[in-house]
Structure formats: structure tokens, C-alpha cells
Amino acid sequence: MSIPSDLPARLAEALGPSAVITEGPDLEPYAVDWRKLFPGRPACVVRPSSTDQVVRIVHICREAGASIVPQGGNTGLAGGAVPDASGTQIVLSLTRMAAVRELDAVGMTIEAEAGCILKVAQDAAAAVGRLLPISLAAEGSATIGGVVAANAGGVNVLRYGMTRNLVLGLEVVLPDGTLANGLRRLRKDNAGYDWKQLFIGSEGTLGIVTAAVLRLVPRPKHSVTALLSVTDPDAALRLLALAQDDLGDQISAFELISGTSLQLVAKHAGLKAPIAEGEWFVLIEAASSLAGLREAAETMLGAAFEREIALDGVIAESGAQAAQLWALREHVTESEAREGKSVKHDVSVPLTAVPRFLAEAGKTLAAGVPGTRVNAFGHLGDGNIHYNVLVDEGHDAAIVNRIVHDAVAAHGGSISAEHGIGQYRVGELVRYRSGAEMTLARKLKRTLDPGGLLNPGKVLSP
Numbered sequence: 001m002s003i004p005s006d007l008p009a010r011l012a013e014a015l016g017p018s019a020v021i022t023e024g025p026d027l028e029p030y031a032v033d034w035r036k037l038f039p040g041r042p043a044c045v046v047r048p049s050s051t052d053q054v055v056r057i058v059h060i061c062r063e064a065g066a067s068i069v070p071q072g073g074n075t076g077l078a079g080g081a082v083p084d085a086s087g088t089q090i091v092l093s094l095t096r097m098a099a100v101r102e103l104d105a106v107g108m109t110i111e112a113e114a115g116c117i118l119k120v121a122q123d124a125a126a127a128v129g130r131l132l133p134i135s136l137a138a139e140g141s142a143t144i145g146g147v148v149a150a151n152a153g154g155v156n157v158l159r160y161g162m163t164r165n166l167v168l169g170l171e172v173v174l175p176d177g178t179l180a181n182g183l184r185r186l187r188k189d190n191a192g193y194d195w196k197q198l199f200i201g202s203e204g205t206l207g208i209v210t211a212a213v214l215r216l217v218p219r220p221k222h223s224v225t226a227l228l229s230v231t232d233p234d235a236a237l238r239l240l241a242l243a244q245d246d247l248g249d250q251i252s253a254f255e256l257i258s259g260t261s262l263q264l265v266a267k268h269a270g271l272k273a274p275i276a277e278g279e280w281f282v283l284i285e286a287a288s289s290l291a292g293l294r295e296a297a298e299t300m301l302g303a304a305f306e307r308e309i310a311l312d313g314v315i316a317e318s319g320a321q322a323a324q325l326w327a328l329r330e331h332v333t334e335s336e337a338r339e340g341k342s343v344k345h346d347v348s349v350p351l352t353a354v355p356r357f358l359a360e361a362g363k364t365l366a367a368g369v370p371g372t373r374v375n376a377f378g379h380l381g382d383g384n385i386h387y388n389v390l391v392d393e394g395h396d397a398a399i400v401n402r403i404v405h406d407a408v409a410a411h412g413g414s415i416s417a418e419h420g421i422g423q424y425r426v427g428e429l430v431r432y433r434s435g436a437e438m439t440l441a442r443k444l445k446r447t448l449d450p451g452g453l454l455n456p457g458k459v460l461s462p
């Protein structure tokens with residue numbers, strides 16, 4: 001497929017020359033994902049500063065027959081926001097649309113443009129005593145539009161749900177250039193189809209998210225963070241059950257970390273856990289606006305040691321110490337990348353099946369692809385494990401995927417819990433989703449984007 005050679009010039013004419021990047025080192029960050037696994041080559045990068053400009057870009061690209069790859073902070077792990085290598089796709093970066101448009105502390109809502117950095121939105125909410133409870137390692141670079149388009153998860157899903165649960169209103173530019181403005185701030189809105197749900201998690205394949213209204217929650221005044229070691233994932237689940245019995249809905253994070261993960265963090269980030277080495281660890285956080293949380297947490301942890309569910313542990317004595325414990329968890333991804341090549345899996349299984357899944361996948365992998373190491377960690381409270389397999393250059397990723405995803409399927413799980421399909425898992429999705437579900441997905445795509453203008457090759461094969 002080719003596009004008119006003057007398309008970048010047409011875009012520059014419509015938006016101003018500073019809005020279009022056609023070559024040079026400035027182009028590079030938009031062309032490839034941060035892990036440099038999916039290198040692409042865009043025809044150009046266009047950076048609108050308003051929703052109206054996004055509408056104009058869509059009309060111009062449509063007319064020229066050029067496809068558009070929407071991009072936010074480019075922090076994704078599935079190659080969903082980078083162009084292919086054809087040199088014919090336009091990257092539409094939303095990073096110049098970064099305003100927090102409205103903040104309502106009493107109504108507990110925030111309206112932000114797509115390019116607003118998640119951390120900026122979090123800080124704006126914090127400044128009025130509220131919490132935007134989407135928390136992920138990439139929050140300093142990830143943008144609201146990308147978070148919505150990916151239906152991002154993170155470490156607080158256990159308590160507050162995925163991004164989907166927090167989106168009240170959405171503004172989307174459709175592939176035909178129509179602006180769908182659903183930027184309502186309503187908690188209850190059953191007037192017709194809830195169409196915004198289609199775009200949340202659609203990874204820029206159905207429409208371009210230009211702004212969103214997100215729900216905020218009260219900011220808890222007290223929090224407790226603890227790192228514990230446990231014998232195995234089964235004990236981690238028993239700890240979760242105990243925490244749920246004793247702390248109920250105050251648990252805001254329950255993360256499983258393997259000994260391998262902590263070894264990688266010690267080696268590459270120089271961070272050492274303040275407890276004895278072990279096979280498995282749990283990072284648990286509880287938060288509440290009411291006093292007495294720490295006492296309740298200490299009682300619960302005391303019971304965990306008494307029943308020999310936990311082996312060793314530390315409770316953070318200060319905010320700084322809590323941050324140090326979280327840093328161990330937050331550095332896993334980066335440390336894994338420094339270690340070398342890995343085949344990532346972002347899987348979920350029913351919570352109680354996690355220990356069985358881990359054991360089976362580990363066994364089959366050791367037998368089928370000797371020499372691999374597993375770096376497993378993730379959001380145990382959500383049944384979501386990042387089952388990343390460290391491999392040598394020569395290893396065949398397809399075999400590793402097959403073993404891990406077959407184990408996932410055998411336990412009724414999903415091949416992507418939170419990272420999405422992007423381009424990385426397009427083939428895997430076809431394999432593990434039923435034909436009827438795939439047909440429905442293709443029908444939706446064809447209905448909204450019959451010309452295949454938006455993010456072709458992502459989620460569904462073109």
C-alpha cells in the first residue's frame with residue numbers, strides 16, 4: 001500500500017509545521033516501543049493540540065487512504081501503539097493534548113485530555129484530597145488516553161477495579177471523523193447503549209480517545225505496607241484469604257513476587273529486600289480513612305505467622321520505608337529487561353487456580369524447553385500473573401508461548417489480563433478465543449472502521 005507523498009505536507013499545512021515530524025532523531029521515540037521489540041517506520045508523526053485537530057487529521061488521512069496509529073506515552077508491552085515498518089502509517093501522538101480540564105472534589109471526578117500523564121492526573125486529584133486509583137509502574141509516562149484505550153490494570157485493581165470501572169465519560173473521534181462526545185460526569189446513566197465501553201480496551205482500533213472523565217475515590221488517610229515471605233503460591237492464597245477475612249475491603253494491593261524477581265532486582269537495580277531470601281513473597285497494602293488500620297493489620301499478620309502461613313516479614317514503619325518496599329516490586333520489569341531476552345506472558349486464571357497453573361506451567365516448561373528461567377510475579381489478588389520466561393537468544397518463543405498459554409487455557413484463563421493484545425498476541429488471540437467471539441469482534445471492527453483506518457494489525461489480524 002502506498003500513500004500520497006505530500007501527505008505530511010498536507011498535515012503540516014492544516015496543523016502548522018511544528019505539529020508534524022517527518023524525519024530525524026525526533027521521530028525515533030514514536031517509531032518503536034520502549035523495549036525496542038517492535039521497531040516501526042511511520043510516514044510521519046502528527047501531534048495535534050486539540051480535539052478539532054484530531055478530527056481534521058482523521059479526515060485528511062481518510063481521504064489519502066493512510067492508516068493512523070494512535071499513541072500516548074508509548075509505555076505498552078504489546079506493541080499496540082507503534083506503527084509497522086511499511087513507512088505508510090501515520091503516528092497520531094496525543095501528548096500535546098495534556099490538560100486537566102476539570103476537577104470536582106465533591107462530585108469526585110476528573111476530566112483530562114488524552115495526553116495528560118497519569119501521574120499528573122493523580123497529583124491533581126491528590127491536591128484536592130482525592131485519589132485517582134490507577135497505579136502502575138509506568139504512571140510517570142503513561143497517558144490517560146493510553147490507559148483508557150488499554151483498559152489498564154495495575155496494583156490497585158483488587159480494590160478499585162480496572163480502568164473501565166473508573167471511566168464515567170469519554171470523548172472519541174471515530175474512524176469516519178465523527179466526534180462522539182460522551183464527556184458526562186454521571187454515576188448513573190442508563191440512557192441507551194453504554195457505547196464508551198467499546199472503546200475502553202480497544203487499543204485504538206475502533207476510535208481515538210481524546211479525553212475522559214474518571215471517577216475519583218476518597219483518599220485514605222492511613223496505609224500499611226508489608227512484605228512477607230511464604231513457602232509457595234498456595235500459602236500466598238491462604239494469606240489473601242486471611243487478609244480478606246480480617247481487613248476486608250481495606251486491602252488495596254496484594255502482589256506476588258518470586259524469589260527470582262527479587263534476585264533480578266538486587267542484581268540490576270541494586271535494591272535488596274529487608275527480609276531473608278526465599279522462593280515466594282507477597283507485598284500487601286491496606287488503606288483506610290479510619291484509625292486502627294495498623295493494629296488490625298498487625299493482628300492479621302501475627303495470625304499469619306502463628307499459623308505458619310508467612311515465614312518472615314516486615315511492616316513499613318514510615319512512608320519512606322513503604323516506598324522502598326514498593327520499589328522492589330516496581331523495578332522487576334526493568335531488571336528483567338536488563339537481564340536479557342524474555343518471553344512475556346500476562347495471564348489470568350481463576351484465583352484459586354493460580355498455584356496449580358504455576359506448578360503445571362513450570363513443569364511442562366522445564367521438560368519442554370530446558371534451560372529457561374521463569375520470572376513470575378504479579379497481581380495475585382486479581383489472579384493475574386506476569387509469567388515471564390527468560391530465554392537465550394536461540395530459544396523459540398512460539399514453543400514457550402504454546403506451553404504457557406495451553407496451561408492458561410486448561411485452567412479457564414485469559415492470555416492477556418491487562419497488557420492487551422497489541423501486535424504481540426494477535427496470533428495467540430485467534431488460537432485461544434472461540435470462533436464466535438472472534439467473528440463478533442471482527443463485525444464490530446468492520447462496522448466502526450470498514451476501511452481499516454485505525455491501528456491495522458493490532459488486536460485483530462488485518
Ligand code: 2HG
Pocket residue numbers: 137154332333344345378386388
Ligand atoms: C507490572 O505489573 C506490569 O509491573 C509489567 O504490568 C509486567 O513486565 C511485566 O511483564
Ligand code: ZN
Pocket residue numbers: 153154378379386418
Ligand atoms: Zn502488571
